[in-house]
Amino acid sequence: MKRLTWLILLTALPWLIAGCGKGKETTADKGRQEVGKQEVKKADDMDMKSLTMESIQKEGKVQEVAPGTVQITPERQQLIGVKIGNVEMKPLEKVIRTVGRVDYDEKRIVTVSLKIGGWIEDLYVDFTGRFVRKGEPLLTIYSPELVSTQEEYLVALQAKKSLTKSPFPEVARSGSSLVESAKRRLKLWDITDEEIQKLEESGKSKKTLTLYSPFSGFVLEKSAYKGMNVMPGMALYKLADLSIV
Structure with a gap:
């Protein structure tokens, strides 16, 4: 009877040791993840404070835009031939070419x-x-x-x-x-x-x-x-x- 009890204990001992080690690793991992999240959040907060329009455009980060604003990717802009220029006040003109006949009055x-x-x-x-x-x-x-x-x-x-x-x-x-x-x-x-x-x-x-x-x-x-x-x-x-x- 005593031999059977010791045999069961010896058989289950590796499993008990593995379970305890795994529990310690899980707790340690969770702790490291929480610390990492807090550090990332702090870094993001610092980045947002120091971000400018130029840095956003350079780094390609997404920025908030006003309602009704249309955003076009650079690839699409090149495809449809979008041109960017300074806003100026000038009369609107359009050249219309057509076919007609000049006759005497x-x-x-x-x-x-x-x-x-x-x-x-x-x-x-x-x-x-x-x-x-x-x-x-x-x-x-x-x-x-x-x-x-x-x-x-x-x-x-x-x-x-x-x-x-x-x-x-x-x-x-x-x-x-x-x-x-x-x-x-x-x-x-x-x-x-x-x-x-x-x-x-x-x-x-x-x-x-x-x-x-x-x-x-x-x-x-x-x-x-x-x-x-x-x-x-x-x-x-x-x-x-x-x-x-």
């Missing part, structure tokens, strides 16, 4: 035509694309009707001088009415007062009529040619002011 296009028929003798503006100024001569035209009207005007002037000497007022006034009628016809054909004055001074009718540009602009279309027979109302030039398009 219809309110700045003039068609030049004659109010009398005849033949073009001299052509001063003889190609499209040329720039002409207002009052610049475009062409000269020979018109038998124009020549006869000038002759009528000169005759009316001579008659007026003779009739003004008449003792009868009605006869004197008739001479003035003939002159005004012939002069009105010349003006209807765009004969200027200056040209009529020259006609009165010279006393001789002109064979040709000079057509002047009524507008400053570029020649878009030209249908006039030297020696061409033209009719009243025929479009000879189309001019456009390209200062505004």
